[in-house]
Amino acid sequence: MHSQTLIDAYDTLLLDLDGVVYLGRDAVPGAPEALRLAGSRGVRLAYVTNNASRTPGAIAQHLSALGAPADPEDVVTSAQAAARLVAERVGPGAAVLVVGGMGLRGALRAHGLRPVTTALDEPAAVVQGIAPDLSYGLLAEGALAVRRGALFVAANADATMPTGRGELPGNGAMTRVIATATGVEPIVAGKPEPPLHRESMLRTAAQRPLVVGDRLDTDIEGAANAGVDSLLVLTGVAGPLDLLTAGPRHRPTYIAADLSALHRPYPQPQRSEGTWHCEGWTARWADGEGLLLDGRGKTVDGLRAACAAVWEAVGGGAAAEDAVEAALGPSLLGTAVPEGGPSR
Secondary structure, three states: OOOOOHHHHOOEEEEOOEOOOEEOOEEOOOHHHHHHHHHHOOOEEEEEEOOOOOOHHHHHHHHHHHOOOOOHHHEEEHHHHHHHHHHOOOOOOOEEEEEOOHHHHHHHHHOOOEEEOOHHHOOOEEEEOOOOOOOHHHHHHHHHHHHOOOEEEEOOOOOEEEEOOEEEEOHHHHHHHHHHHHOOOOEEOOOOOHHHHHHHHHHHOOOOEEEEEOOHHHHHHHHHHHOOEEEEEOOOOOOHHHHHOOOHHHOOOEEEOOHHHHHOOOOOOEEEOOEEEEOOEEEEEEOOOEEEEEEOOEHHHHHHHHHHHHHHHHOOOOOOHHHHHHHOOHHHHOOOOOOOOOEO
């Protein structure tokens, strides 16, 4: 038997990949081990990614090579969500111009659609996803088709994507080419929009899902849009300052340094006489001064207390950076440390 841990309240983890399980080709330290333990406890693992460039089989192979338990059916991509969205709006066997890679092509074929590469095929839709070899010629064909009335769908609208080298332009940045050239905004299938979450629920039959991600504007907002709980891990894009200045739809249910937090009791901040407490930390909001934070212990506990104090103070708004930044020492503003990492 084990004591009540964070993961015990959920039957399915809807896991983002980039910045949560891996960065580029390499695993986030400790992530495969945490996922294997979750699987051994009977929790369903679903890898839900806005990346539409690779097939579920290729993604599962990558995860398995890193030591994370994964089969192709465990992978849910924005390409699959985009393909279902298109299939529900166009006729069976319709031509769809793919501005992207094999992940999109495979997903469209699975729904009985016919991927093409030129506007001369009179496609009923244009679907765009990120691909490392995306060319001007393919973007131009996509723009021609959209101008002629083709449905325009984007696998996701991520402005950037995290890699081992840093953040690179994402599909959201690349879709601006066709959108700017045609004046037509794409329908977005990926997070935070509903289609990808719907696809995940259809594939997993989850009853008590927990969304796990590293981005506030996709993973956490997507969970809020779906009305389910979320965990933000500090191994990818979002950092402490992003959390403290987040508006209501970008505030996760839980905050953790990494996936190992799934297997420990979660220390919920507690409020007493206007001050929030979390383990060895205290945080409060003072009018005219902003956030006041003090304590020692795990830095992530300090962040949890600080977020509780700030979010209560600003309510439905968002805190200004200068109202919170001064309270954060280098250990809280810097790179995330493990749950049991150094104290301030």
